[in-house]
Amino acid sequence: MRRAVSVVGELLVTAGVLTLLFVVWQLHWTDLTSGRAQAATVSSLEQRWERTDPTPTAAPSQQPAEQPADPPVDPVAVPGVGQPFAILHVPRFAADYAVPVVEGTGTEELKDGIGHYTRTVMPGQVGNFAVAGHRVTYGKPFHQVAELRDGDAVVVQTATQWLTYRVRSHEIVRPQQVSVIAPVPDQPGAAPTQAWLTMTACHPMHSARQRYVVHALLESVRDRADGPPDSLAPPAG
Template identity: 70%
Template structure:
């Protein structure tokens, strides 16, 4: 009996250690590896975009609809834009990849399939982790009305301004409708919606931020004023 109890105790200790190692891997190591990979993707995109290419003029009305820089939906998992959020820090720059599957969100911020592309009328809907895998939306709840959310593509800077926040059920998919929270309504403006699990370390709800397009500028003109510190 004593031997059985001793063996059981050793097994429980081993199991506890394995659980702790798994938690450390999930919460720390995935941040390290995904963070490095995402930073490398950002650097690759910036290098690719820095190559000489004709600039695409921005529309006279900065809030007018524009033709997307990408002619069609990128292949799933491909990075096609970079997200900058000054509220998250001057060094914050995360790739936006097509798709919101588990593997896609390891590579950066996911673009919901079928939603608008940057600058288009409709709703550019994005998903990101608050913990693990680089945790790009870790500080989403810190965003305030009026904060800038900037999307960079090969040719343009799109500056959105935060308009509202809400906490919803994961089943409330109307938050990513072309007009947020108004399914079936025809859009006339360009929105950006960011979604992340809520509360922290839980998938019970979603924290959602909506932002409205304020301006569109050519990349050749340099970053918008809200990103002056980013460069």
């Protein structure tokens, strides 16, 4: 009996150590490795875009650098699943916050950055450009999503444009409430007339019981060749 109890005790201790190591790996090591990989992807995208930067079609005095989001911007080509195609900047999170956006929201895609829901529109198009990201593990790009405030800028950088969205609302929903990524958020079946961005992440922290959702509306569009928009500046307060 004593021997059996001793063996069981050793097994429990071993299981506890293995569980602790798994937690450390899940919470910290994946952040480190995915964070480095995502930063490398951002650098690669920017270098590729710099080699193919379009030249402005008119001098700044003839054409304003930033234009209202009406009419909608030209469509962006739909990438293949897993392919990075944009960079998300959120000044509220950090002045240097820049995370790649990849096509798809599967497990593998979310390791590589922020995932784009494949059945939603591309950046700047009328409808809902909806994305998902981890709040913990794998670089945790949406760790601070609940800190966003109404009016905060969320800037999407593509090969040709800077698109500035402004936060308009927050909500917490059940995972099954997919209406949050409808073309008109929370209005399934409604015909869209505006360009939205929706950010989704698990809620509460360390749980997948609910989803934290932020909706933002496209405010302005700027040609990438004209340089970054003023909206990239960190918010006051």
